[in-house]
Amino acid sequence: LDVKSLFTFFFPQVLLLACAEDLECVPGFRQKVFYIEQPFEFTEDQPVLKLEFDDCKGNSKLNFEVSNPDFKVERDGSLIALKNVSEAGRALFVHARSEHAEDMAEILIVEANEKHGALKEIFKIEGNLGIPRQKRAILATPILIPENQRPPFPRSVGKVISSEGTEGAKFRLSGKGVDQDPKGIFRINEISGDVSVTRALDREAIANYELEVEVTDISGKTIDGPVRLDISVIDQNDNRPMFKEGPYIGHVMEGSPTGTTVMRMTAFDADDSSTDNALLRYNILKQTPTKPSPNMFYIDPEKGDIVTVVSPVLLDRETMETPKYELVIEAKDMGGLDVGLTGTATATILIDDKNDHPPEFTKKE
Known part of the structure; x- marks a missing residue:
């Protein structure tokens, strides 16, 4: 085997180029890991790079999500900045999901003097990805997993890499979600370092997992680590x-000026408040009664x-059918888009009486 072949065999997750299958379509990103140089500034609406995703069935209802809200991926796969961004961190993660497949791509942002192809430079990035900088031979980059994934399980979600070549060395994973309650959610292939999830996750129950990975010898003694492995849902x-x-x-x-604030209605959405999934918009669906005005x-x-x-x-209590109005209020997430989920409640508004009529004699004696 030549050097390139050995590198491909041992470190498939850190290749700059990912090769597609020649004979059949493999659902997912054509390239899963990218390295880009840190620019002085990411310019608004300027493409950063282009990702290629194919679910092998036409990409119906394809949707992209980016870990950094300052970026988005267009329908054609172009990653762009939504505004001028001078600091984007050291990694971006793009999740793609269609009717038939989903996958994750990782974009590492490196300094111009970092050699993309050198393994020692790749490991140097470790301390800048939110992982404590230690003298380790283990690279455990953060893993992002969408909640509510569909079977089958287990499914591969990431990979831990070690530059140690000790014969008989094995990976060991521990922490909440592995050997601590809730147990058995994650596991690692002790030889390859592949990390897998065994069931669907619920972000509203647990949003983040902090695990530890270490390398042991054939007797089970730790020879490297532990290093933190962060998993976000x-x-x-x-x-x-x-x-x-x-x-x-x-x-x-009654008689209050137009624009008088009556009350405030607020709803709660358990989804991630930093995303449109919890971005609410309010609307009046119905007013009862509808007189003297339906609005x-x-x-x-x-x-x-x-x-x-x-x-x-018109806000005159004495001429109204009733001084009580009921409004059906709707809250819709996704910023009010048609695809948003809704919830409703009823607001009762009472028109209070004002002493605006003098006494009158209704009958002469």
Whole structure:
């Protein structure tokens, strides 16, 4: 075997180029690991690189998620910055998911003087990926796993690499989710270093796992490590907004000026608050009764503040059918897009009486 072949055999996860299968389509990213030089600044709307994902069935409903919210991946696979970014960290992770397949790509951002092809330089990045810098031969880069993955399990989610060549050396994984409750979620192939997950994860239950990986000799004695292995669960939009603080009752004085704030409605979404999965927008679905105007009130779509929008003349308790109005309020996640999940609650608004009518004699004696 030549040097290139040996490198390919022992370190498939750190190759700069990933080779596709010649005879059949393999679902996922064509290239899983990228190395890019740290620019002075990532420029808004300028492509950083292009990723190729193929689920071998037409990429129906393909969606990309980037670990850094300052970046996004276009439909054609182009990674772009949403604004000018001078500091993006040392790694980006891109999760792709379609109807038929999902995969993860890793983008390592290196300094110009770091030699991409040299293994010793690759290990040098370890301390800048959130992993404590130690004199270790183990490279355990962070792993991102989408929640609610579908079977089959177990499925490979990452790889730990060691430059140690000790005969009989084995990887050992420990921590919460391995040998501590909840046990058995993760495991590692003691020879290859492949890390796998054994069942679907729930980000709302546990969002992050801090594991430790070490290398042992044939007798089980630790010869390197432990090194921390961070596993983060990527949020999926699987929780509906909920109104938890009801009943919602507000008061407004009759004759109040247009734009008077009556009350605030706020909902809670258990999904990741840093993503659109928990970005809520509010809307009034129904008003009862509908007189003297079917649109007596307005709700701020972002804040949830309910305000009056009718003339003070129409906000007259004495001429109304009833001084009580009920509004059906909807909260929708995904920033209010059609694909968002919804939750509803009822707001009761009472029109309070104001002493605005003098006494009148209704009958002469």
